[in-house]
Amino acid sequence: MAYPSPLRKLQEQAEAAFLQYGNDPRPDEGAHPVELAATYGEIEAEYASMRKAVGLLDLCHRATIEVTGTERHDFLNRMVTNQISADTPGRATRAFWLNRQGRIQADLMVLDVPDRLLLDVDIHQVESAVRTLNEFLFAEDCHIADVTQSLCHLGLCGPGAAALLDETMPSSSDSKDASPAAADMKPGQIALRQSPGRAQPIILERRDTVGDVGFRLLVHPQDVMQIHETIVEAGLNAGLRTVGWLAYNIARIEGGTPLFNVDFGPDTLPHETGILDQAVSFTKGCYLGQEVVARIQSQGKPKRVLRGLKLEGQHMPITGSYVWNVDDPNADPIGIVTSSTPSPMLGDTVIAYAMLKTSGGDAIDSTVYVQAEGQVSKARVSPLTFWPRPEA
Numbered sequence: 001m002a003y004p005s006p007l008r009k010l011q012e013q014a015e016a017a018f019l020q021y022g023n024d025p026r027p028d029e030g031a032h033p034v035e036l037a038a039t040y041g042e043i044e045a046e047y048a049s050m051r052k053a054v055g056l057l058d059l060c061h062r063a064t065i066e067v068t069g070t071e072r073h074d075f076l077n078r079m080v081t082n083q084i085s086a087d088t089p090g091r092a093t094r095a096f097w098l099n100r101q102g103r104i105q106a107d108l109m110v111l112d113v114p115d116r117l118l119l120d121v122d123i124h125q126v127e128s129a130v131r132t133l134n135e136f137l138f139a140e141d142c143h144i145a146d147v148t149q150s151l152c153h154l155g156l157c158g159p160g161a162a163a164l165l166d167e168t169m170p171s172s173s174d175s176k177d178a179s180p181a182a183a184d185m186k187p188g189q190i191a192l193r194q195s196p197g198r199a200q201p202i203i204l205e206r207r208d209t210v211g212d213v214g215f216r217l218l219v220h221p222q223d224v225m226q227i228h229e230t231i232v233e234a235g236l237n238a239g240l241r242t243v244g245w246l247a248y249n250i251a252r253i254e255g256g257t258p259l260f261n262v263d264f265g266p267d268t269l270p271h272e273t274g275i276l277d278q279a280v281s282f283t284k285g286c287y288l289g290q291e292v293v294a295r296i297q298s299q300g301k302p303k304r305v306l307r308g309l310k311l312e313g314q315h316m317p318i319t320g321s322y323v324w325n326v327d328d329p330n331a332d333p334i335g336i337v338t339s340s341t342p343s344p345m346l347g348d349t350v351i352a353y354a355m356l357k358t359s360g361g362d363a364i365d366s367t368v369y370v371q372a373e374g375q376v377s378k379a380r381v382s383p384l385t386f387w388p389r390p391e392a
Contacts, residue, residue, distance in 0.1 A: 004035065005060035006152060006221050007228060011037045011242075019245060021061045022124050022261050034061050034123055039244035046247035047344060050158045050210055053239030056231055057155035057248055063126035064151045064218070065119035065133075069142035072117050076110065079133060079287055081270060081280040084110055084117070090190045092205045094279045096270050097129055102292025104268050105132060107260035107279070111190055111218075113203055118218070122260050123148065136288070152224040154217040156231070157210045157251065160238050165215060168234045169193040169202060182206075182215065198223045210248070211255030211345075211387045250341045253351060256385025258306055263338040263353050271296045272355070274306035274384050301358050304335065308382035311350040315372035316340055322371045323354050325361035329369075329376055334360035337370065345387040350377075353384065 005011070011018075019038040037058060040046060049055040067076055077084040082095035089112050097106040106129040109120040121129055130146050137144070156165065165182035172179060172194060179191035185206040193202040203218040219227050232240065258264060264273045270280050270293055282297065296302050311317070317340050322333035335356035342348045352370070356362040366381040 005058055006224050007058045007060075010225070010228070011040075011058070014040050014242065016040050016244060021245075022122075036061055037242075037244045039246050040242055042241075043244070043247050043250075044344075046241050046243040047250055049239060049241035049243060050212065050247070050251050051345070052158070053241075054156055054158035054160040054164050054235055055241055055243035055247070056228070056235070057157070057243050059153035059155050059216070061123050062153040063121050063123040063146070063148040064153075065121060065126060065130055066145050066147040067117040067119065067142065068115065068145075069140065071140045071142045073112075075137070075140050075142045076117060077287075078285065079136060080108065080110070081287060081289075081293065082110075083281045083284045084112075086112075088112060089114075092188045092190055092207065094275075096279050097133070098270070098287070098289030098293075099132075100289060102269055102289035102296075103266060104260070104264070104270065104273070105129060105266060109205075109207070111203065111205060113190060113192070118147075118151075118203070120153070120216070120218075124261060150220065151218045152221055154219060154224070154228070155209075155214065155248075156217065157214040157243070157248070158212055160235075160240070161213050161215055164231065164235050164238060164240065165204065168230050169195070169204075185215075202227065209255055209257040210251035211385065249339070250344070253339055253341050253353065254343050254345055254387040256308075256383070256388070258339070258353055258384060263306055264355070269293075269296065269302055271302035272305050303359070304355050304357050305362050306338070306353055306384065307356050307362055307364075308384045308386060309337070309352040309354050309368065309370060309379040310346075310382050310386075311352065311370060311372065311377045311379040313372075313375075313377050314342075314348070314350060315375045315377050316342070316350055317352055317370050317372040317377070323356060323379075324369045324376075325366070327369050327376060327378070329371065334368070335362075343386060351382075351386050352379075356381070 016037040018035045021034040073086040080095035093110045106125040111118040162182040171181045191204045200220045205216045208214045317337045321337040323335040335354045338353045340352035343351045
């Protein structure tokens, strides 16, 4: 995504409030901070749109790496934690890029589209991921490049997302270019939408991050304003709203979506993320850091793991709040909170993610105690997903 977002002026006209996303790890290299639309003034309505209709997000905190060449699948498969195969075109695969110590350098979604692989990555990791992946290239027919300036990331979330996509950008009836309707796409499936006059096809990916149907759209910057306007105009009668980060953050915590650089990061091992089954294959060949991953798998558990928490009462913990396994704030903490929110789908119960020591109280349904607004609140350890939609 270009700096700033191509939609920035439109967001300012809508009187959006903005917030800075994360801490750029390259402050001395002239890097630009990333600002996200925090809210368009009605957080509750923005949230409700993702639960009852459809919400549209500008995901300008996402970057894109392009991998091309005849050996692109083989090379990337030898680098990352999940299976990347030329036998599964049109699929999106989550994987981690590790260092030699087995710690996560980048959390990737690998999109297998015609003639290239696209790696969706946090914008603060794109430069280091490109650099470190290139360090392992030797004589392979493979080229790795940062193409963030050439693709904008949009998100559609909610029960009406598929119908809206099929209305605004229907699948081709030409058998040569046929791709599935959005309503028929399964999680991880990719489809292309061709249209005369656009700089390049729109890439659709089914990705459910809020406990309901969701899609990611990768759009050329020249086309993003027109695509955005088309979706908004068509969605007005369907209850669509443009959604800011604050509303999305509530929904993604409910929906079981921890984020790199928020809930886990470069000091984290795959087993600690709570999403090991999504991003790691134990049947594929070797990759960087595999020895560490295999050793932890054979030992049975890591030293810590990301868990969900359901708190009693209405006191809200903040990022970094301590968690104890006894009702004593003078005791040694067993973990810290990484994200928290009141959950509208659970009657405003306070929910959170926390990185907990596995030696002290990470078991599901265990009772723990959480630092929250100057109080100590009782909580129950839970899985990361608090609200799945059964038919999503």
